Amino acid sequence: MTRGKKKVYEDAFIIEKLVKGDILKFMKTEENEMAKDILKEREELGSGEKATLRLFFNLKADAIL
Secondary structure (H helix, E strand, O other): OHHHHHOOOHHHHHHHHHHHOOOOOOOOOOOOHHHHHHHOOOOOOOHHHHHHHHHHHHOOOOOOO
16 A cells, blocks of 8 residues: 555555545465465466455455455
8 A cells, every 4th residue: 555655546545545444454465375376377467466366265255346
């Protein structure tokens, strides 16, 4: 979020408001073998997308929105 704000990405400011309003929270991701298998062929994805996929598998989530 901090880097996004420095680059004046609009979504970084929206995310900051949502975090401050306790609507969103930051979570650290851990390595996940299922995500690792998917990501090894997806070089076009950024670090945020990769972290989201790892978090999806770590939380055993039903969907990514």
